[in-house]
Amino acid sequence: MLSGKNIIGFETSSEGTVGIQAINPATGEPLGPLFFKATHSELEKAVIKASEAFKTYRNFSGNKKAEFLEAIATEIEALGDTLLERYVAESGLPTGRAQGERGRTLSQLRLFAGYIKEGSWVNAIIDTPQPDRQPLPKPDIRAMERPLGPVGVFGASNFPLAFSVAGGDTVSALAAGCPVVYKAHPSHLGTSELVGTAIIEAAKKTGMPDGVFSLIIDDGVEIGQALVKHPQIKAIGFTGSYRGGKAIFDTAALRPEPIPVYAEMGSINPVFILPKTLKEKGEALTKAYLGSVTMGVGQFCTNPGLMVVQKDDTFIENLKKETPKASGGIMLNRGIQAAYEKGIEQFSLGAEILSTGTQPEGFTAAKPMIFSTDYAGFTENEHLKEEVFGPSSLVVNCQSKEEILKLANELSGHLTASVFGTEEELTAYADLLQILEQKVGRLIINAFPTGVEVTHAMVHGGPFPATTNSRSTSVGTLAIHRFTRPVCFQDMPDSLLPDELKTANPLNIWRKVDGEIRK
């Protein structure tokens, strides 16, 4: 059923001579077929097609683009067990996770479809004219957000569906009116081809232009870097490592025409448990913490890599008792597993190994590790502030509120921070909340960071180095604004204005007219 070919708009293509082998991380065994690494000429075709497609796709109505997104969801559903089986074989993740992630992918597509059908997202603003104003008449000025152009997307290894081919970056770019050239993650090429083919089927069925979506295959950085450099590419979405994201950011900054790079590079997501709550709920929180650390074998951007507490012996004893019951699992690929092993080795040099979970069987199996140190140890060792992607976490035992605040002040940018406490405690630690708010995209009270809602208010972003652009989110409907820019029209005849800006408001959207929000 799989061809191993690149998808260049409505065609498939295998010009190249380099084969890429998919591997089952649970067994180490190869999975067929061989995938063809894209050539530069294939990339060029994909981008040129995207550029051509943009000429019409940019003007498609919200309803028409929504039909496309909904059709993508339908086509993905129609893949049925074929998709789930390939997902499990390639990722080492269990079927339940595959099902859950498929559900999130489908609801994400449908959420964006509804969002653009409703249509108010374009931020239509109308300043009506004043022909009699002295000394000069005031013109009619109307603004709205318009799509940027073709977008390059690099999918994540750790969400083979929800942050991959038809994931958050792709869906928000398509919703905005931008064609997508997608660089498949080499860790799940079969899953990628299945979903890519579903997108093409949906595009054909709903009358989208050839080139609205392409999928290119690369196992290294050569073709991906060329994608970032291509003059017709107007923005980049990326989810992955700091190294990968920063390299793409640097490449884009050196383009003759710089473009925005939205790289979500993960973080250690500090968790603070305030003393009274730790005392009262320590046992339950220990279990929940370990659950969050080991969820998805720790392979989440929101994995809680840092736990900050005021030293509490019972909590430490609980952790020592509970960690061995926590099981590791199969990591996504050999590279990630090797990086995890290297990361925990480095942590072992700077922190105490507090407790260790169970190592399961499997080619890329990894076990949970909990480290501990004190405030001085954390402050002095830069390595301990770096993300280790996998089921490990570091407990920092502080001596005082003062140390906790100092530690918070020293943190760099993260996707999330969590604080556990009663309302009374939280009020007493309002200064901690103030510091953390400046470090993260999402401030969480009384919950661990894993589990990201796909909604309107979600911010899955944060200051550098969590992302390369703190002014955006890669999850939730706000993500659409990454791929647009405001354009204003001065004294444009009504008949030539986009529907969103026509005086009669034919789309019945919310607009700001002379400073007032109204329909």
Added chain:
Amino acid sequence: MLSGKNIIGFETSSEGTVGIQAINPATGEPLGPLFFKATHSELEKAVIKASEAFKTYRNFSGNKKAEFLEAIATEIEALGDTLLERYVAESGLPTGRAQGERGRTLSQLRLFAGYIKEGSWVNAIIDTPQPDRQPLPKPDIRAMERPLGPVGVFGASNFPLAFSVAGGDTVSALAAGCPVVYKAHPSHLGTSELVGTAIIEAAKKTGMPDGVFSLIIDDGVEIGQALVKHPQIKAIGFTGSYRGGKAIFDTAALRPEPIPVYAEMGSINPVFILPKTLKEKGEALTKAYLGSVTMGVGQFCTNPGLMVVQKDDTFIENLKKETPKASGGIMLNRGIQAAYEKGIEQFSLGAEILSTGTQPEGFTAAKPMIFSTDYAGFTENEHLKEEVFGPSSLVVNCQSKEEILKLANELSGHLTASVFGTEEELTAYADLLQILEQKVGRLIINAFPTGVEVTHAMVHGGPFPATTNSRSTSVGTLAIHRFTRPVCFQDMPDSLLPDELKTANPLNIWRKVDGEIRK
């Protein structure tokens, strides 16, 4: 009255030993006093003060920040003729322009004050919880825009008030909740000190923290570059040349922590007059064109540097007849005048000199120049596509609509494009409008680009190289969003939420609640 000192929060400072001389461009004579170039230690103090000020200023209510902005307007007004006289002496611009620009500066401050008093600009979004959702409860998630941190601002030479010390970048950053460290333009240091002192007076009177505003003096790039590199600076606003803006962009991209750079670098603002309209209104349009080209001695970002027409002998004859009546004027400084002379020399090599205006008296006087070429000449000569800052413009005589469309397609990013035509003509040239919309921030029908309204719908921005960030505007209320990022709060107790997100909506602002816009 002037001290020549740097303004470091509530103190003035003159640690340095380098003096900078202000010059009257009309006479070439020095204007007292000598200004002290800032030292690195003064810059450091200014940024550290800004960083300290941010801790409180970021949480000030819209009303409180609005009081500050309104007080700045009051203090600037109170400077009276002293300000106007210094403005005229330093800029070579006439008193009427000084008055007009002061008016725009004051109304800009008051517009932003009103905008943040109303408060809906923060884009408050609330997704209510679903405690009974299966398999997991849905948390309460609330998002709003929050200020980025201290902002570095580089003012423009050509707007000594409206885009300088208390100009669009400063006011939008202060409105957002960001302290400003302002690098004064060496071309109007006295005007800058007067306005900077007014801001400090306003800050003291309205209870703002020391450090909410500082003004540092530099005649080169040393201190400005250090400002861009400073780790506590979280965004940059800049208005000026391509060379200056791009250098700042490149410096910021190389920071360990990259930050957004909003550099507005000007453009040639192509104007298209469609054939029928050119025939019918050619005479009036010729005069209006020359008026726009020579307004402010051509020293506007929106100066129409390119006029595209289908060859029309009457229009050319009119231009030859009218240009000599157009007068030049005193340019802002010797450097700008020299660059203008070099620019028109280079144009003379690639295009025909169609007509020349009158050269007035004065140290930095310059005269209007109109060049002409055909489509092939324009396409083949890259120099003709570059901005010449001053009262010159290039007419491109095309042979056909096809040539016009090809020319439009070859354009890079600009702040504006203008098209003159009847509704019928515009409809026939809808393809031209589609192309131009993708090249600019503002598409203007039947008007020349000079004259930028400060309103809600204004977009004074555009694709690179007009700016380094097409997703923003430097004029109008949308400018505030350059200095904010979204932050979301998950399950935060109501008492600890910002007022904008509290359930009772105490500020009575527009919010998006479960996807619906409401108060």
